[in-house]
Amino acid sequence: MDLSLSTRSEGDRTVVEVGGEIDVYTAPRLREQLVDLVADGKYHLIVDMERVDFLDSTGLGVLVGGLKRVRAHDGSLRLVCTQERILKIFRITGLTKVFPIHSSVEEAVSATE
Amino acid sequence: MDLSLSTRSEGDRTVVEVGGEIDVYTAPRLREQLVDLVADGKYHLIVDMERVDFLDSTGLGVLVGGLKRVRAHDGSLRLVCTQERILKIFRITGLTKVFPIHSSVEEAVSATE
Amino acid sequence: MATVELRFSALPAHVRTARLVAAAVARRSGVDEAVLDEVRLAVGEACSRAVHLHRRHCPEVPVMVTLIDDEKAFSVAVTDEAPQGQREEQGTLADLAASAAESTDPDQELVIPEVGLAVITGLVEDVEVAPGRDRGVVVTMSWPISV
Amino acid sequence: MATVELRFSALPAHVRTARLVAAAVARRSGVDEAVLDEVRLAVGEACSRAVHLHRRHCPEVPVMVTLIDDEKAFSVAVTDEAPQGQREEQGTLADLAASAAESTDPDQELVIPEVGLAVITGLVEDVEVAPGRDRGVVVTMSWPISV
Ligand SMILES: Nc1ncnc2c1ncn2[C@@H]1O[C@H](COP(=O)(O)OP(=O)(O)O)[C@@H](O)[C@H]1O
Ligand SMILES: Nc1ncnc2c1ncn2[C@@H]1O[C@H](COP(=O)(O)OP(=O)(O)O)[C@@H](O)[C@H]1O
Numbered sequence: 346m347d348l349s350l351s352t353r354s355e356g357d358r359t360v361v362e363v364g365g366e367i368d369v370y371t372a373p374r375l376r377e378q379l380v381d382l383v384a385d386g387k388y389h390l391i392v393d394m395e396r397v398d399f400l401d402s403t404g405l406g407v408l409v410g411g412l413k414r415v416r417a418h419d420g421s422l423r424l425v426c427t428q429e430r431i432l433k434i435f436r437i438t439g440l441t442k443v444f445p446i447h448s449s450v451e452e453a454v455s456a457t458e
Numbered sequence: 459m460d461l462s463l464s465t466r467s468e469g470d471r472t473v474v475e476v477g478g479e480i481d482v483y484t485a486p487r488l489r490e491q492l493v494d495l496v497a498d499g500k501y502h503l504i505v506d507m508e509r510v511d512f513l514d515s516t517g518l519g520v521l522v523g524g525l526k527r528v529r530a531h532d533g534s535l536r537l538v539c540t541q542e543r544i545l546k547i548f549r550i551t552g553l554t555k556v557f558p559i560h561s562s563v564e565e566a567v568s569a570t571e
Numbered sequence: 572m573a574t575v576e577l578r579f580s581a582l583p584a585h586v587r588t589a590r591l592v593a594a595a596v597a598r599r600s601g602v603d604e605a606v607l608d609e610v611r612l613a614v615g616e617a618c619s620r621a622v623h624l625h626r627r628h629c630p631e632v633p634v635m636v637t638l639i640d641d642e643k644a645f646s647v648a649v650t651d652e653a654p655q656g657q658r659e660e661q662g663t664l665a666d667l668a669a670s671a672a673e674s675t676d677p678d679q680e681l682v683i684p685e686v687g688l689a690v691i692t693g694l695v696e697d698v699e700v701a702p703g704r705d706r707g708v709v710v711t712m713s714w715p716i717s718v
Numbered sequence: 719m720a721t722v723e724l725r726f727s728a729l730p731a732h733v734r735t736a737r738l739v740a741a742a743v744a745r746r747s748g749v750d751e752a753v754l755d756e757v758r759l760a761v762g763e764a765c766s767r768a769v770h771l772h773r774r775h776c777p778e779v780p781v782m783v784t785l786i787d788d789e790k791a792f793s794v795a796v797t798d799e800a801p802q803g804q805r806e807e808q809g810t811l812a813d814l815a816a817s818a819a820e821s822t823d824p825d826q827e828l829v830i831p832e833v834g835l836a837v838i839t840g841l842v843e844d845v846e847v848a849p850g851r852d853r854g855v856v857v858t859m860s861w862p863i864s865v
Contacts (some may be wrong), residue, residue: 369766370730401762402833437840482619514615515686550693564702576725584746591742599731
């Protein structure tokens with residue numbers, strides 16, 4: 346299954362809805378999307394991973410890269426994820442301590458630092 | 459996808475509904491089913507292939523084997539198939555001339571020699 | 572240059588693996604969706620044939636499938652290592668079917684290598700059946716890539 | 719004894735092929751359905767890592783994946799051929815992440831081989847990482863078969 350990406354604004358936040366597989370093959374496209382958003386001045390990102398079927402460490406690397414980019418502009422990168430098998434990968438790599446992970450886009454939108 | 463098999467009687471005919479993939483891996487099970495039916499005295503068989511996703515020459519071989527078995531008892535083996543990609547395989551191998559092929563189980567049930 | 576090579580022990584289950592791999596690589600190479608069924612069937616036939624011959628003549632030797640994507644075409648080569656001299660007799664489909672009918676060997680009823688080849692050549696426009704390097708046969712099938 | 723061997727040129731797309739093959743063969747071998755996601759992820763990580771190292775050190779050499787089903791366990795071995803001396807430094811995940819953060823090489827940001835290994839060892843109970851015969855590393859992962 347391929348990667349699908351769509352973005353929309355929610356107030357001052359930008360929601361990136363990701364679907365399909367984020368892996369070594371598709372991660373460059375997600376990376377490009379995040380780089381473009383930051384270049385466009387979008388520094389408060391919410392990555393909605395509810396429709397992600399597969400995530401590997403390459404995908405994690407891209408998310409970490411995105412986090413570094415928005416932080417350089419005092420921004421934020423929040424994740425929406427309730428899927429256990431995806432959460433497990435964040436836990437294994439210690440990234441649950443790095444990313445704020447929310448259980449819905451609404452929750453992520455209303456979250457403050 | 460694996461093979462699924464179910465049989466039922468329609469008057470003096472026995473309908474074998476086949477689903478999934480008939481290939482070198484699953485064909486032995488279809489063969490066994492046909493052999494068992496003939497051993498049980500069922501000589502008028504209708505093989506319903508409408509839910510077959512894949513058929514290869516091994517599957518053809520089993521159907522030809524079934525035909526030979528029922529013919530040895532003056533029986534019949536009719537096929538139900540309207541799927542173009544499956545019909546194509548029968549045409550390529552000249553088997554459309556060997557098997558009566560019907561477009562519904564009803565049509566096959568009411569067919570006579 | 573993008574090449575995938577698959578070797579598997581001569582078991583029917585692995586023919587399914589080969590079909591799966593061929594269809595997946597073909598799709599990614601840009602082979603038309605409508606043709607993927609043909610790829611799956613043709614590769615399956617070539618591999619069933621090779622597995623059948625290996626089981627009969629050299630069950631310990633793996634079957635080899637090579638997938639090559641050279642940007643204009645997607646090609647699959649299936650190589651068997653069955654000894655040349657012992658290969659099945661050539662004949663018409665009807666002859667083969669008749670001999671299968673007389674045989675009581677259930678395996679022979681299931682697989683008639685030349686019927687598999689007939690399906691391949693009936694199905695695929697670009698096929699080559701050539702002798703292997705030392706023994707056996709290489710069946711090479713190609714499909715255009717629509718980019 | 720039922721063995722499947724897959725060799726592929728060091729391209730990200732083929733990692734998907736390897737995942738697909740591993741999951742399909744694992745399922746047929748009798749690996750529990752609930753564990754197939756783990757197989758897919760772990761094999762993908764091992765292959766991504768190998769592809770990354772090959773692209774950097776030996777882009778012409780194929781990556782090799784061996785799948786063995788010995789009736790008690792299903793094992794996958796992923797072998798890279800990256801020269802030993804040039805392998806990435808070991809370090810904590812935080813070190814690696816920090817160095818990735820400083821790097822401007824986009825490829826390095828994407829793949830940190832040791833993070834992939836951390837995922838594998840965090841995920842799979844039975845893993846062995848051993849030096850390859852001449853060079854490189856063999857990552858061997860096994861899962862029980864529930865028959
Ligand atoms: N590519 C990656 N894949 C997985 N985990 C990563 C990756 N990069 C960084 N991490 C994780 O993110 C954590 C924090 O990274 P980072 O933001 O660079 O923090 P620091 O600046 O403290 O090093 C690391 O401890 C590591 O576990
Ligand atoms: N295993 C098989 N796979 C595909 N086609 C077959 C197979 N066996 C037989 N056939 C086809 O069936 C046709 C008729 O077979 P058969 O019933 O044995 O007729 P005959 O008795 O005239 O040889 C053959 O011409 C051949 O095309």
